[in-house]
Amino acid sequence: MGALDAVAARVAAGVTVSFRPTGSSMVPLIRSRQLVTVAPVDPSAIDVGDIVLARVAGSVYLHLVSAVDNHRSRIQISNNRGRINGWTNHARVYGICTTVDGVSRPRLAGKLRPS
Template sequence: MAFRPSGSSMVPLIRSRQQVVVAPVDPSKPEIGDIVLARAAGTVHLHSVSSLDPARKRVQISNNRGRVNGWTSHDRVFGICVAVDGVTRPKVADKTLAADSNDSS
């Protein structure tokens, strides 16, 4: 999915209205510094993973300005940012989920 988020909370990693591409993610694979699309504190954010808690199957997300949005469970991590304005993000290829070719819906 490609879209153009607005706001300055992720500058300089993502500037307002830059095109980002987000792919489905295995929620157990993001690492600190990865940019994920996740719901935390009732809002969906495109923010960085700032801490991991594998035992409780959750991640903490934060913007790039020092604000922590909070902890969220793996089932609320919807995707990982794989590209910004056509530039591939590092170390994301092995974290995405392949589309299910057997899906008949």
């Protein structure tokens, strides 16, 4: 179980979590070790361009939503360098990134799941 698995479990349980992810796949949106906050989300409200915490093919990622298929209740996530991680269903979307280093992400209205 990786560090993001533990974060995903907490967010899935309804907790808003702040943590410092590592890696460079989301630069310049998120740089390695920047403080991010992820809150529980209503997956049906997610749009392309949102940053979500989701499980795809057995791994948990904090990546961009690159496509939405509400008819089949799924989203596609990708890093910020053009690599597509794949499709995942709404049940595997745990949270949405609300802030990066204290700066709010856009278009959050109506997307957060009530605690």
